[in-house]
Amino acid sequence: MTKLTVDVVSDVVCPWCYVGKKHLEQAIAARSDLDVTVRFLPYQLDAAIPSGGLPRKDYMLKKFGDPARIEAMHDRLREVGKADGIPFAFDRIAVSPNTLDSHRVIRWAGEAGVQPAVKDRLMQAFFTEGADLSDLAVLARLAGEAGMVESEVREWLATDTDKDAVQADIARAQAMGVQGVPFFIIDGKVGVSGAQPADTLAQAMDYAIAQRGETGAA
Template identity: 55%
Template structure:
């Protein structure tokens, strides 16, 4: 049970969403700024495009088909890159060769949550880095297993479970639930399961929201939220 001066933040995100990577960095800074509040972070699944086949697609072709032209794709990347640099992210968009289906990545993130909050946070950070800074294919089971090992998970268990259907429906159900809640874009930060902060907001905005919800919780003004 969380203490009175604590806030749980459920981050609905996809690990192939550049704004989610930026949001993760800004959340870290917000938590550091709101250092009088104990913040617990849980990562929740969302898929930007669940129609991508399990083996993935050529990312260049995929992005051109999605945005209309290579020039438009470059404009989008050029807008995001300096925002990433400001957060210490070195986006290497040209290094990403595969547009991955992230269902399996979300399964591993779910299993990491069972191993502990810090393990899950380490895994999510590593997956963002692998995709956006190293151009790794997040649909590749070997990549996911190695990331799990780096995060402190039992890699042999992950390697055994990935080829099975373990937790496929559970992850899909969570994604459906997010949609039913009205979440159509990510990242979305859900504070105490009640208050939503949409988009990769600045760290100060997130820190203020964390403090306000913590204060309301301490005053007993929040209804009990489902976990």
Template identity: 50%
Template sequence: MSEANAITVDVVSDVVCPWCFIGQKRLDKAIAAAGDVEVHIRWRPFQLDPTIPPQGKDRHDYMLAKFGSDERIREIHARIEPLGEAEGISFAFDAIKVAPNTLDAHRLIRWAGAAGEDVQNRLVRHLFQLNFEEGANIGDHTVLVEAAREAGMDAAVVETLLPSDADVEAVRTEIATASRMGITGVPCFLLEDKYAVMGAQDADTLADAIRQVAAAKARGELEKTG
């Protein structure tokens, strides 16, 4: 494929956002439906709640404080579960015991990006699965190191870096940049740094956006607007 028929999609997301997991599945479908457009994915950080302490919080208590009642929590889960099922996701909300701070997970995703696009994609998918389908605490360094290993990263390096401050400020700066761009909710799909698709849109909508941006790029129109 020619570079003219290739585009980059930056996905701004948080790995504890159920809509981001749904969005990841729909993006996969959109890419498959976009024909001969070559799509390169980069995962960008966002934190739904950066105030959660590093050790996390009891998820039930956290959700109760946020939404007010168990009934309201059940309603929210009941609305999301069938949408996930349609995308092949088995949400296991009751299995999630800890609401984690995701800063370290985002640092790991950043390092995975340096190891390669495929590595980063494998890691992000695995983190979504760990959190939402297995109820694992993705704020726990042991969980993150093992996730890195399974994604094909050097687990020994990750184990050394996680307790340090490596890339903490870089990730926070990226999150702040997303906020300055007006991104207040996730997922947000940024196509060629010029067009944004907000929310977990259906696969057809994403595929159409991918095809349109790829066509505009092939015609040289994106450079003119830069």
């Protein structure tokens, strides 16, 4: 079985990143001949949001201006999400968080071997339940639900542990030319930008394997 690593640069409050994550899962599920390791790398759509977050409605109006435009964006995402099993519930989101702490939790989840589950739980909670990801107790609880030790996560979040490391990872992604997310880095050399269909991601995986002289067969 051919081993492959896919690094996913994304933000937990990016709806297209959630869609892209589902598409990647579909692409991997269709390729039983591959042993794929997925690693989630941080990116912040808006690092200027204060640590306590901002009222969602006010934030969206300031960012996009027109309520009709916002609703049209949400309608499109609801339609896309329906096809991918994501019941987007934008009306439940009350707070737009600064996601630095979420990315710290995701980093620790990687060390604990449960990163995909934690990443999924945070995105699910934000987009379908309206969870406030600026609340450290909420982050710890969600991490616990996805396989981490809640009390440990709560203790770590009370410190500045790995804030610099997360920011350094974001800076590296930007230095590589990542300007929008999701961004997929396959086998360390093939880049795919955007929430591409599962077939496109599968083709990119095949291309990455071909680039190293393998056929993709076991």
